[in-house]
Amino acid sequence: MLFWKKETQLDRIKNKLEKAMRKDTAFSVFGASSHKYRVYEKLTVKELADWQAKNQVTLPEPYTQFLTKVGNGGAGPYYGIYSIEKATSYTDSGLTKKCVLHPGMTKEEWNRLTEPLINDEDISDLEYDAARERVLGGMLCIGTQGCEYDMYLVLEGKHRGKIVYTSDFYPDRPFFFVYEDNFLDWYERWLDEIILDYDIAWFGSRMPGDESALIQVYQNAPNEEIKSKALDGMFKFKKISRPTIDFLESVAEQRQNDRITAIQLICKTSVDAGRGYLLELLHSDRNEDLLHALQILNWYGKSVDLSEFIKVIVQSLDRVHDPETLRHVGYVLESSDAITLQNFAPFLCHTDSNIQTAAIYATRSCNDKSESWEIIQQMFMGGGKEVVKTTIQYWGMIPHEKLLPYYKAAWPEYKSNNNDDIM
Template sequence: MLFWKKETQLDRIKNKLGKAMRKDTAFSVFGASSHKYRVYEKLTAKELADWQAKNQVTLPEPYTQFLTRVGNGGAGPYYGIYSIEKATSYTDSALTTKCVIHPGMTKEEWNHLTEPLINDEDISDLEYDAARDRVLGGMLCIGTQGCEYDMYLVIEGKHRGKIVYTSDFYPDRPFFFVYEDNFLDWYERWLDEIILDYDIAWFGSRMPGDENALIQVYQNAPNEEIKSKALDGMFKFKKISQPTIDFLESVAEQRQNDRTTAIQLICKTSVDAGRGYLLELLHSDRNEDLLHALQILNWYGKSFDLAEFIKVIVQSLDRVHDPETLRHVGYVLESSGAITLQNFAPFLCHTDSNIQTAAIYATRDCNDKSESWEIIQRMFMGGGKEAVKNSIQYWGLIPHEKLLPYYKAAWPEYKSNPNFREKFMACLKELNLPDDYFDKE
């Protein structure tokens, strides 16, 4: 008589670790080159019991099952899962205290909790550590995402077992609780999304589910926040199917609140599919629509023929009035040859230094600088030392006799820097002037 053993979640995870490794043989998934989909030797029951007795805590069962039946750390989201020993060393002294943070924490609650960490410049080291322990209390640090971002496991209270993504302490930015209720569900989702070839650069921060599941969530959502999160969850798909594009088109037509997100999702799969919407945004009187169109073209338009869009953007330059929009104009137009000093003259000579700086950067590859020396001279006259400095940084020196007085005034700041000195010398050589020209009175 044969008895078939039912596959457990732990069995699935072990199998999926192998599948993920075979899927990502180049270790191109973020952090995979660190852990290579391998786990450490499992923790024994005695070792786990000794650790819990020593630290006077009982860890959530899904996490202990992983430690004792899969591995004591190793492969996992981002840079992997810490061993229990390393997790302990990275966790502050507040392991046994109450966990006070929670999902849905308001900005006001967060700001009140972290106020001593953010605004008290005179706080002592002891007071700072105590305030930090209050925020991170009742949690174990189980891994890092890099830089200031870490992953914690809640081991106490109502939300015991949940995973929390932490960062430095900033106003209005509560820590993020992932969607899954326990460690194993979160971990298995990570493996599933690798196997399904999702974009997991920010794994766990977006709503889980495939295209159909997220459409259902959107359609049945009780509020705008859930609708927004359901759409945002679709950004993890590298390509979206035609039925989902049809759904997103209906959202773009019928839902003003989600229109831009729906258009962005369509264009992520195909700029051609979103062409009509992009042109509509570019022709809109609203500056935010123009910016959104430029952002989408910058993010997803590199491999498409943008000639039609470029023509409209150039015709719309007089509608650009802020640095952020101008920067994205530069990003979209930079490889087209459509940027000239002539059409960027209003920005280069603008009274807003941020707009001027964005324009200098955007025109760094223009070939008409020498012929447009009058524009540069006006820019130098209006923008002063900052304009000259930025132009030298992004352009080098433009060899024209009318610009030499401005470069001569800047020379003392650059003469001892070999890289910049070379640029100054090259300018003089181009104009057949002696090497000591800038040093002469």
């Protein structure tokens, strides 16, 4: 008689590690070149017991199963999972403390908790360390995402076993609890998304689930926040199926709150599919609609014929009144030769220095500078040496005799400040 062994989650994880390695042979997934989908030698039961006794902590079981059955760190989200030894060395807060963080922490709660870390300039080192321990206590640092971002495991309390993404301390930015309840579920999701060829930049920060699951969550959501998170979860898909595009089109038509997100998701898969929506946004009287359209075209339109959109954008330049919108105008138009000093003259000679700087950057590749020397002279007359120095930085020096006196006046200071490096 044959007995079939039921596949456990640990078995699945081991098999999926092999599949992920075969899927990503070039190690193109963020952090994969560091860990190469290899785990370290497993921790023995005695080594685990000794560590827990020494640190007076009982680790959550899903995490200990990984350490003793899969590997003592190695392959994992971002730059991988620390060994227990490295995790201990990177955790400088009290492991036995109560974790005070929780999912859904309000900005007000967070600001009260971190106020000494953010706003108290006179805080002593001892007081700072104590305040930091209140925030990070009761958690183990199990890995890093790079820069200021780390991954922690909650050791005690109601949320024991959950993963928390941390960063430096900023007002109104509570740390993020991932959606999964335990380490193994979070880890297996990471493998699944690699195998399914999802976009896993900032893995774990978006709602899990495939297209159908997220549509169902959206349709059954009890509030606007969950609807928004369900839509946001779809950004992990590199391409979206036709039925999902149909669903997003219905959202764009019927749900003003989610309209822009739905259009963005449609255009991520196909700018052509979202062409009508983009033209509608470009023709809108609302400045925010114009900016949204420009952002979407900048993000997803680089390999698409944008001539129809470019014509509308050039005709709409008189509606641009802020640096952010102007920057995105520049991003979209820069590869089309549609930017000239003539059509950017109102921005180049603007009294707002931020708009002027954005315009100077946007026109850096224009070929009509010498012919448009009068516009440049007007700029220099109105803005003085700072404007001249900014144009040198982005344009170099324009060879025209009428501009030479301005360059001569600004050159000594520019040369001193820029160490002779001319862009």
